[in-house]
Amino acid sequence: MSGFDLTGLTASFGGERVIGPLSLSVREGDRVALVGRSGAGKSTLINLIHQQVQGHSSLVPQNLGLVNALQVFHNVYMGRLDANATWYNTLTLVRPFARDSREVKALLEELAMPEKVWIPAASLSGGQRQRVAIARALYRKADLLLADEPVSALDGPTAHLVMKLLKQRFRTSVIALHDVELALAYCTRIVGIQDGQVALDEPSDKLTPADIMPLY
């Protein structure tokens, strides 16, 4: 069960409506790309879905939400803090168990940054920080991925590497993407957002970049 239904959804910011009323239904196996101009309401929608599924999702927010003072390992490990007892988590903060550090290291290897595992998040570059947030989402292993521009700070090949990995690991996902090519290549369904409304909702194999451009 990783799909969800949203109906009559609205969100206001400072008295001004930024979203809705909007309905969106996502079934298990859907890989949805949210596209649209910046300010169209994509981030708000992602946050609303996160609330709707009561946190039962792997979330990569736009501002990443890393704890700068903690090492990369702990930032990734935080994705599954609920899986272990408090004493285990506390001990891990002081000295991680070999089993966990192996698993985290393997994940970072797939994201092409295994050498950064014991470095504080504060001293990473923008692209590396983004990959740590992605590693945390992967480590979390929820059924649903919610990601807000997860590859915006990555170069071309790395962006493809990450998108491929996300496609492999999550059957269901909602990803806000401004890169139309990536959206068409890695998602099964394109949802265009304009002025807080759904302006386009089509399977991606029926669309070309030219169909999406009017949204921008």
Add this chain to the structure above:
Amino acid sequence: MLSSPTVRTSLIFTAIALVGLVFADIAITAANPWKDLGRFFLGVVTPDFFSTQGLATALLRTVAFAFVGVALGSVCGFLLALVYRAYPVRIFCAFVRAIHELFWALIFLQFFGFHPLTGVLAIAIPYSGIFAKVYSEILEEADPEPGRLLPPGTGVISAFLYARIPDCWVQMRTYTAYRLECGLRSSAILGFVGLPTLGFYLESAFSQGHYSDAGAMLILFYVLIATLPLWVKPKLLPVYILGAPFFLGDGMPIVWGNVARFFTEDIVPSPLKNEEGWAGMGAWFGDLFINQALPGIWNTVILTQIALVATGIIALLAFPLISTHFGRPVRRTGGHVFLVIMRSTPEYILAYILLQLWGPSMLPAVVALALHNGGIIGHLIGRQSSSIILRPDAPTGVNRYTYELVPRVYRSFLAFLFYRWEIIMRETAILGILGIYTLGFYVDSAIQNIQFDKAMVLILITASLNIGVDILGRFIRKKLALQTMPTC
């Protein structure tokens, strides 16, 4: 310029201080003040480190009381910070920190006697209240996003340890280290009420005219504070904290009967004890209020307002001493040394010294408060002014000071000043113990006369006055949109 609210506020406060000067008792009453001052400075430049055997012990005790008191205070303060949202906790913390360490010491002395617990609690209790407030502010400012991202079902403790503490850790550590420095000053002045710390030996050296001994103690105290970063290392901290309790000295054993008597008899207002009813109670309180509390409040407020403005003037005059926009490195180093000495000397010790030299009046208190607090604010503003980048053709000298720098730093200067308003008032009240007629004088006299019920009421009045000024200071800061960091 008069239309600017910050300038208007400054002028109003200056006017109040000038009116206060008319009523204040400002005089040099000593027969030969400059000769004594000269002898004192001669003592400082010819320090005698070996005359008193007690000197090393006094320093050790000073450090031990500071460590135990601050450690206990920070642990309690941290626990209180976790529940700081609750209104009763806020009130409780505001209350315990509104009472000066020396007042706490005077209270505990009455029933614990000269037991180490007296000194430890006198530091730990007010510091808990301060730590609770500042820690909770630091925790509140932490980025909430990581906590929001945690999987549902994460334990409260795990969430706190991973998503809250790490980002606050550095700030909390910096603040605690700063408080340790304050703790050393508090610990030193506890000697003035008889605990075995530096103040005790300083007082006896002064009263016997051994200025070289006093000079040696002061110099060692500056060295102790200036070298704090060198000997307080995170790895050594557990050693210090675990070791410190063993160096507090034995003192006298606690007589538990005294403790019980203090709470059940001594502090019960005497009309209640003598069953004089509410009429007796009213007369007792009225007498206490009119003859002791009111003059005490009047003098405390006058002295505070004068000292506040004097502090501001000193700070504005002192900050160019360390600002990179003036002078060469050599002169700036001199400025740094001067400001370090000014701010490391506890105002109580400064006031004590000046009082010995100039005789009793409000003058020594004003000068002591202004030098100490002006040194602190001057240091902070000087550092801030150094980060200002001026245009290459900016004016130099006095014009640079008046046109380029003062207007830029004035708002934070006022913020620091109003932040320290409450601290200045707390100190003003306590300086009464030295014989200036502020609230502390009446508290101390009541204790001397074994009227603990009156002393307690006067301490409560002092605490309320401090809380009131704290609220007023915060109101003015908010009204003028001034911001400060807690590390001041």
